Structure formats: C-alpha cells, structure tokens
Amino acid sequence: MMIKHIFKIIRNESKSNLALWLELAVVSVFLWFIVDNIYVTLSMYYKPLGFDIKHxxxxxxxxxxxxxxxxxxxxxxxxxxxxxxxxxxxxxxxxxxxxxxxxxxxxxxxxxxxxxxxxxxxxxxxxxxxxxxxxxxxxxxxxxxxxxxxxxxxxxxxxxxxxxxxxxxxxxxxxxxxxxxxxxxxxxxxxxxxxxxxxxxxxxxxxxxxxxxxxxxxxxxxxxxxxxxxxxxxxxxxxxxxxxxxxxxxxxxxxxxxxxxxxxxxxxxxxxxxxxxxxKASFQRSQTNELKTKMLLVFFLLVNIFLGVMGVFWFRTQARRQQIGLRMVLGDTPRGVLGKFYAEGLIILATAMIPSMVVLYVLGQKEVLSTEYMELSLQRYLIGMAITVALLCVMIIVGIWLPARKAINMSPAVALAEE
Structure with a gap:
C-alpha cells in the first residue's frame, strides 16, 4: 500500500522527478567510471607479486x-x-x-x-x-x-x-x-x-x-x-x-x-x-606519487558528486518541510515520514540505474572501457555497479535526513501556519 502511495507521489511530481532522474542517470555513469578506475588500480596494486623482499x-x-x-x-x-x-x-x-x-x-x-x-x-x-x-x-x-x-x-x-x-x-x-x-x-x-x-x-x-x-x-x-x-x-x-x-x-x-x-x-x-x-621505494617513487595524485583527484571528484547529489535532495526535502509537518499533524510517525522520503529517492535511483547499466554495457562491448590491466569481466562490471549504487544511496539518504530531521520535530501549530 505504501509503495503504491509513493509511486503516486512520484507521478504527481513528475516534472521535477524527471529532471532528478536524468541527473542520477548521468551522474551514475560518471561515478561508475571513477569507482571502476579506483577498483582496477587498487586490485592491481594489491595483487600478489609472486616474490618477497622482506629482509x-x-x-x-x-x-x-x-x-x-x-x-x-x-x-x-x-x-x-x-x-x-x-x-x-x-x-x-x-x-x-x-x-x-x-x-x-x-x-x-x-x-x-x-x-x-x-x-x-x-x-x-x-x-x-x-x-x-x-x-x-x-x-x-x-x-x-x-x-x-x-x-x-x-x-x-x-x-x-x-x-x-x-x-x-x-x-x-x-x-x-x-x-x-x-x-x-x-x-x-x-x-x-x-x-x-x-x-x-x-x-x-x-x-x-x-x-x-x-x-x-x-x-x-x-x-x-x-x-x-x-x-x-x-x-x-x-x-x-x-x-x-x-x-x-x-x-x-x-x-x-x-x-x-x-x-x-x-x-x-x-x-x-x-x-x-x-x-623499491626509490624505483617506484614517480609511480607512487602519480597514484597519490590520482587518488586525490578521484577524492575531489567524489566529494563534488557527493555534495551535488546530496545538495539536490537537501533542497528538495527543505522545500517540502510544510508537507512533512502536515503529515506529522495528520498522525504519521517520524520514522514513517522519513521512510516514505527515503523510498521515493531510492525508487527514482533504481529506475535511473537501468539506462546507466545499458550505457555502460554498450561502452564495454564497443571496447571503450580500459582493459589494459583488467579484462572487463562480469565481476568487474557488477562490483563497480554495486559500489556506485551504494555511494548514491548514502548520498540520497544523507541529503534527505539532514533537512528532514528538523522538519519532523516541527510543532503542529507552525506546520499548519506555514501550510
């Protein structure tokens, strides 16, 4: 029943949700590339060398x-x-x-x-x-x-x-x-x-x-x-x-x-x-420095994506403070209100991942994705996708929770007055 209600809310706000859906679809593709790059680099770095240089x-x-x-x-x-x-x-x-x-x-x-x-x-x-x-x-x-x-x-x-x-x-x-x-x-x-x-x-x-x-x-x-x-x-x-x-x-x-x-x-x-x-340290110094620079750049991009996605959901939730307060007045629980908003965001993400997965699959078939250090196996594809989805879920939940936690503590009188 709740899922049906959430889909109704998504349909009623289809214009704003379409823009959000497109943003998540595009961001997920770029985020997968970043995650995949880190995964391949670290997998190769920590792969067994086949020799031991201790002592x-x-x-x-x-x-x-x-x-x-x-x-x-x-x-x-x-x-x-x-x-x-x-x-x-x-x-x-x-x-x-x-x-x-x-x-x-x-x-x-x-x-x-x-x-x-x-x-x-x-x-x-x-x-x-x-x-x-x-x-x-x-x-x-x-x-x-x-x-x-x-x-x-x-x-x-x-x-x-x-x-x-x-x-x-x-x-x-x-x-x-x-x-x-x-x-x-x-x-x-x-x-x-x-x-x-x-x-x-x-x-x-x-x-x-x-x-x-x-x-x-x-x-x-x-x-x-x-x-x-x-x-x-x-x-x-x-x-x-x-x-x-x-x-x-x-x-x-x-x-x-x-x-x-x-x-x-x-x-x-x-x-x-x-x-x-x-x-070893001397021989690999330039490569190690290059890896550190690469990881800093990746971290910077991740922070930007995190702030961007979280910010969208922050402002989206902030704009619906009155709706949250009104739901509380009508008897909804704080957990129930947050659950509906989380579910709405995650459902939009789930549907946005479908075209992203198709795009990444096509790019893999066209050999656009790098296979220099690791072949594009199903495992590599799914690991990158799982980490991408997990990161986006965290961004969405944090972006909803931060502004919503204040709204659910709003007094009924203030909620009704603002509405």
Missing part, C-alpha cells in the same frame, strides 16, 4: 683499477671464477645469511630486465627471462605452482628451465605435459627438437606493484659465465642476499664492519649493498 639486500661487486693498491693483472680466467666462488661460499655460510645468489638483470626493483622469444617446435611466445643461480628463488621466495621453492631450486641445479603457466599455455596448446618439454630460444633448433628441458612450473611473478606483466622463464647461471664477464664487467651482475629475520637489525653495519672484509678476493671487492625495500 633482502642487494650487493654489487667492484673491480680494482690498475692504479689501485693490491691490483694484479696476472689472474687467469679460472682464478677469476674461483674468486667469485669463494665470495659466494663465504657469503652463503655467514651465520646471519639465509640465502645468497647471483643473477643478471633479473632482480626486482633494479630497473632492468631482458626479454626474447621462446620456442617449442613451431609454437612461439615472447616473454621476459631470468638468468639466475638456483638460490635466487630462495632469496626472493619464488614458488612453483605446487607451492614449493625447493622444486624451482632443484630444477635449476639439474640445468633444467622454469616457465610460468602463460608460457605453458602458449607453447603447449595441445595439452602436452610441460614437465619434460623441450624449449629453445632459437627457432631452427627448436624445430629439430633440440634445446633445454622444462623442469618446473613457476607461479606468475610480476615486475613490480604497478605492472601486471607476470610471464617469465628462467634458466641457470653457472660460475662459467664469469669467464666472459670478469674484471670490470662484474658491474652487470647483482648478488641478492636474504638475511635471517632475527639478524636483520643493523645488518648493513655488520656487513661493512665484519662481512665485507672477508668478501675481498683477487681484484674483486664489495662495492655497494642496498636494502631492497629502499630500492
């Missing part, structure tokens, strides 16, 4: 110049390799170190990476690749799809390669078991069935907090690589370290005072050590 450091080695004291020019390639092995041995067995590795352009928040094509027979995929020693996965706690870090470590120790599910999907669309699959960076060799064996499947690993690209493959880096990158070329290598959680306090001081002197070997010496979370 990790990045060491880089230097190489003595010819003018430096202690420099020797007569070291052979085998001796150079031996020096690196000794450094890694001492580093790995330090009581405060949980794991240590070496890699080339593969560590997070370093600003460099490599990519190339990978082939299996005639199948091809373009992907990032990581050139790392086995314990790299222990340092950053990568996991296989089975949840095991050791599975990845052991695969590299066997000189087998590691790929992610995206690569499996691209190279084995025929359902071939990826474990044992032969892959190669050279197309001709791949078509001959020559190459490396896939030994494990890794969970996806993102580049950073702002990039959703997570496909990679990894192959083992051995000490022989230093035969080609000895001397000054050592700068191209990174030496990531994971410190035991209980020993992380003041580790840098410990490193320079006690550990670094033991890591000098031949012409190599520890040149730099940085805390990876600090690298």
């Amino acid at each position: 990790t450091y990045m060491m880089k080695l230097g190489y003595l110049s010819e003018a430096s004291e202690g420099y020797r020019a007569d070291y052979t390639e085998e001796q150079q390799i031996g020096f690196i092995e000794n450094i890694m041995e001492r580093l790995t067995h330090d009581p405060k170190v949980e794991a240590a590795a070496f890699c080339m352009q593969s560590a997070p928040y370093e600003g460099s990476w490599r990519s190339t094509s990978l082939y299996r027979d005639t199948f091809q995929v373009n992907s990032l690749y990581r050139y790392v020693s086995p314990d790299f996965f222990k340092v950053y706690k990568y996991q296989s799809v089975n949840g095991s870090t050791d599975e990845l470590v052991e695969a590299l120790k066997r000189r087998e390669w590691i790929v992610t599910p995206d690569i499996v999907e691209a190279l084995a669309p025929d359902g071939t078991n990826p474990i044992g699959m032969i892959v190669n960076q050279n197309k001709e060799d791949a078509m001959k069935g020559e190459g490396a064996t896939v030994g494990a499947i890794s969970k996806p690993v993102r580049l950073d907090d702002f990039d959703d690209f997570s496909s990679y493959y990894a192959f083992p880096m051995g000490y022989n690589i230093f035969k080609y990158y000895a001397s000054q070329d050592i700068q191209y290598f990174q030496f990531p370290i994971r410190v035991k959680a209980e020993d992380d306090k003041d580790f840098r001081h410990y490193f320079w005072s006690q550990l670094a002197p033991r890591l000098k070997a031949g012409n190599f010496y520890p040149q730099e050590i940085t805390y990876v979370p600090d690298n």
Whole structure:
C-alpha cells in the first residue's frame, strides 16, 4: 500500500522527478567510471607479486683499477671464477645469511630486465627471462605452482628451465605435459627438437606493484659465465642476499664492519649493498606519487558528486518541510515520514540505474572501457555497479535526513501556519 502511495507521489511530481532522474542517470555513469578506475588500480596494486623482499639486500661487486693498491693483472680466467666462488661460499655460510645468489638483470626493483622469444617446435611466445643461480628463488621466495621453492631450486641445479603457466599455455596448446618439454630460444633448433628441458612450473611473478606483466622463464647461471664477464664487467651482475629475520637489525653495519672484509678476493671487492625495500621505494617513487595524485583527484571528484547529489535532495526535502509537518499533524510517525522520503529517492535511483547499466554495457562491448590491466569481466562490471549504487544511496539518504530531521520535530501549530 505504501509503495503504491509513493509511486503516486512520484507521478504527481513528475516534472521535477524527471529532471532528478536524468541527473542520477548521468551522474551514475560518471561515478561508475571513477569507482571502476579506483577498483582496477587498487586490485592491481594489491595483487600478489609472486616474490618477497622482506629482509633482502642487494650487493654489487667492484673491480680494482690498475692504479689501485693490491691490483694484479696476472689472474687467469679460472682464478677469476674461483674468486667469485669463494665470495659466494663465504657469503652463503655467514651465520646471519639465509640465502645468497647471483643473477643478471633479473632482480626486482633494479630497473632492468631482458626479454626474447621462446620456442617449442613451431609454437612461439615472447616473454621476459631470468638468468639466475638456483638460490635466487630462495632469496626472493619464488614458488612453483605446487607451492614449493625447493622444486624451482632443484630444477635449476639439474640445468633444467622454469616457465610460468602463460608460457605453458602458449607453447603447449595441445595439452602436452610441460614437465619434460623441450624449449629453445632459437627457432631452427627448436624445430629439430633440440634445446633445454622444462623442469618446473613457476607461479606468475610480476615486475613490480604497478605492472601486471607476470610471464617469465628462467634458466641457470653457472660460475662459467664469469669467464666472459670478469674484471670490470662484474658491474652487470647483482648478488641478492636474504638475511635471517632475527639478524636483520643493523645488518648493513655488520656487513661493512665484519662481512665485507672477508668478501675481498683477487681484484674483486664489495662495492655497494642496498636494502631492497629502499630500492623499491626509490624505483617506484614517480609511480607512487602519480597514484597519490590520482587518488586525490578521484577524492575531489567524489566529494563534488557527493555534495551535488546530496545538495539536490537537501533542497528538495527543505522545500517540502510544510508537507512533512502536515503529515506529522495528520498522525504519521517520524520514522514513517522519513521512510516514505527515503523510498521515493531510492525508487527514482533504481529506475535511473537501468539506462546507466545499458550505457555502460554498450561502452564495454564497443571496447571503450580500459582493459589494459583488467579484462572487463562480469565481476568487474557488477562490483563497480554495486559500489556506485551504494555511494548514491548514502548520498540520497544523507541529503534527505539532514533537512528532514528538523522538519519532523516541527510543532503542529507552525506546520499548519506555514501550510
């Protein structure tokens, strides 16, 4: 009965309600875009990275110049390799170190990476690749799809390669078991069935907090690589370290005072050590500032929409003070009066959302909406719509309640006199 009465009120004030209906329809579309933008941005930012940088450091080695004291020019390639092995041995067995590795352009928040094509027979995929020693996965706690870090470590120790599910999907669309699959960076060799064996499947690993690209493959880096990158070329290598959680306090001081002197070997010496979370903050500073600016702009737009919608209902309710007072005189309860006004506003909103949903659906079909970081799924569409409706409901209820709460406390004499 009450709903029927509310529809009668809406019909009697059709002219003003039509303008309000159009405003809500337009505002809801713009609000959905804002909500969707926030949802996509935050979903990507908080999406699992696939690695852990807590208690990790990045060491880089230097190489003595010819003018430096202690420099020797007569070291052979085998001796150079031996020096690196000794450094890694001492580093790995330090009581405060949980794991240590070496890699080339593969560590997070370093600003460099490599990519190339990978082939299996005639199948091809373009992907990032990581050139790392086995314990790299222990340092950053990568996991296989089975949840095991050791599975990845052991695969590299066997000189087998590691790929992610995206690569499996691209190279084995025929359902071939990826474990044992032969892959190669050279197309001709791949078509001959020559190459490396896939030994494990890794969970996806993102580049950073702002990039959703997570496909990679990894192959083992051995000490022989230093035969080609000895001397000054050592700068191209990174030496990531994971410190035991209980020993992380003041580790840098410990490193320079006690550990670094033991890591000098031949012409190599520890040149730099940085805390990876600090690298992350520095590496992503511009993107973080951009995100903060974006969120402030979104907040400003939300406040404007909130004030606009709330203001419309405020003035609308304020203009009906006498009607509210008269209803109170005729025996209606404060809760009943507010309920009718809330229901009226929410019914108008519900009908206004219908064309908005159609417009957004059409824009999605026409690929107007961004799908760079997240596909336009039904879940994304409905989550954005649900948050939009919830925000508009709050705006409408607040816009009605603030002026109406005074009107329902109006004395009957004043209400009748004003009417």
